[in-house]
Amino acid sequence: MDFDIKDIQLAEEGKLRIEWANQSMPVLNRIRKRFESEKPLNGVRLGACLHVTTETASLMQTLKAGGASVFLCASNPLSTQDDVAASLVKHDEIPVFAIKGEDNKTYYKHINSLLDNKPQYTMDDGADLVSTLHSERSELINEVKGGTEETTTGIIRLRSMAAEGVLKYPIIAVNDAQTKHFFDNRYGTGQSTIDGIIRATNRLLAGTHFVVCGYGWCGRGLAMRARGMGANVIVTEVDPVAALEAVMDGFGVMPIEDAAKIGDFFCTVTGNINVIRKEHFNVMKDGAIISNSGHFNVELDLDGLKELTKSTRYVRPFVEENVLEDGRRINVLGEGRLINLAAAEGHPSSVMDMSFANQALSIEYMVKSSVSLEKNVYPVPEKIDMQIAKEKLAAMGVTIDDLTPEQKEYLASWTMGT
Template identity: 50%
Template sequence: MKDYDIRDISLAPSGHRKIEWVKNNMPLLSALEEEFRKDKPFDGMKISLSVHLEAKTAYLCLVLAEGGAQMSVTGSNSLSTQDDVAAALADRGLKVFAYHGATDEEYMRHIEMCLEHRPNIIIDDGGDLVGMLHEKRPDLMSEVLGGCEETTTGVIRLKAMEREGVLRFPMVAVNDAKCKHLFDNRYGTGQSVWDSIMRNTNLIVASKTVVVVGYGWCGRGIAMRAAALGAQVIVTEIDPVKAMEAKMDGHDVMTMDKAAPLGDIFVTATGCKHTITVDHMMKMKNRAILANAGHFNVEIDMAGLEEAALSKIETRSNIMGYALPGGRTVNVIGEGKLVNIAAADGHPAEIMDLSFAVQAMSALYIKDNHGTLGNRVVDVSDEIDDVIARKRLEAWGIEIDSLTEEQREYLDSWKV
């Protein structure tokens, strides 16, 4: 097997510059890199990784490689792969199988090529590595100790596998760590989604009505940033508690049927399919803008839209306009794929520093504890969250208080 399947190795210098930029803004990974260089905790181990293949992910790969890991790398979304970054990793001697704009068939071939590395540890984003191992290539599973899952969608898939009794090794739910979802999902998604929408449309957000589909941590971040930019925000939800939260946060709450005619911009963030249907789109304003912030391109019914559209035209780079019966057009950014990474640069470096520090430390946790974990979805320990949070505060130059012994005894006692 070739050591890489990428677009063009000559693009590597540009990728190296991107990686160096994010490295200078990722103090947690930089500190782990120093530790790993000395201790070599992954010496002799093989790691297969499928995460959005851009500069922050590339730096995580290099940090793990400094720890002794033999890395095999692919992307978790064909539109998020940056060819110069893939080339830079290949130039550094990593096995890389990804290029921008790969077809679905090519994408799955890259997933399989990445797994032919016969990994000991899996680092996944969305569950495609784990899915491939269980569904099509169980022969490549014999050396897997366990792995880590980056995102909400992947954790949902893993928990379904655990419930059905088919999961064959432990997987750490990195997404559920406090230092991941409270920051990555909320602040990272909130900023990067609007970065993508604004740079691709070149339109103002203030004065517009924004419909946010789903009010989990990603939806909260998207709604918060939309409101801060001057938009009126409508939230649609199926969970009554989250709907109540959205209302108390100052947003309007209603069904999608009622929101469809009102919105100027629609952003999905649920992890579910067909949260915006063709029936909804037929009710929307002319030239409404649709974007998806969920992992897979199923939240907007793109197949139904393709079938219903009378014609389509690229109205702007990364934006496809679909002409619908009745004279209206809807504009979809990034093919309905993950908008902040398929049509922009993804989360800010400082945010991914937190998430990828959790990934690196969770991979260590799997290496050291896999034999005692069982074939299940494993929570990130409070200890890992605490270590990462304290290191981030230290990098900011922030000190916080500690409990006195008297206070600790008070909190541990039932007596006043």
């Protein structure tokens, strides 16, 4: 079996952590049990480009239980948990191509190593796998029947491809499922981003000015958690509706050029490019702390910061101090990459339980339906979304009401008024 990981000797440690994560993933565990008996993915070759974490390992085990031949590479150079990669190789015999801290050349070599296995279905987080497949490895496109995409950034890229008519197979936008973005993005990103920032810096948030760039679901969660830690939260936005919501939620809202002058902590969660730029770094306080929890580090204009910088050094793991010409220090966390995965462990497993349940059921749906689908980006079927919500509630011991026959009739009727 071909693979490329840091150290196979880390496998036992990884196995224990995967088991720990599995304890908080009841929905995915139920799906795995059904997959083991029904084998809905039997004979399928599935290439996954995801963050190599304990929760992802649980998903890989579930897909393999369903009969798939699974191949895994990292979707971010800093997000790999090396012990998890080792455990998947040794204990689950799943080929993994991922090493924490790999350079860009190795990152894309690993994506190509995965593609060498000629996947029939892809599972992506950020669309690097899909874009590489369409550009550098287009000779394999005819092998691919469908795929899924995990995150906002990837969906933006895929919808652009579809609009230009270059997307060559159907893909389900897992991120758009209510049980994914309402919970994973808000509660998962909110908690894990704060976790990553605190692990990297060991700084107190209470009483500081914490700038959240972007008030989508990730931004909402991050702003809520930062306020819960006692920070004075400032939101920057380009969408007037989102900005209005932030105001109504009690946060300060202002342009980034104003926030840059007063912020102590900054975190981008927009999915866009150069959100914090050279002119913003140029007016920041001495000691400002900069991080990103959007998918790619392009949210920060790191080249612009480099132009202002006379020297750099790592003062702590994941904290790069940039000393400007006038002596001010700007600290960038985790190379500007996803701080919740670079310096911490990503989302809690109970949240990823729903996200990866969506992935597993969406791939099952795609295997059954890809022949009838156009080359486009599709939402997760509502039936799957509702099924996952019901099973999560059941696992939490929560019951809800059912509509009475009278209520169903009322909702379906236009003749019954006041």
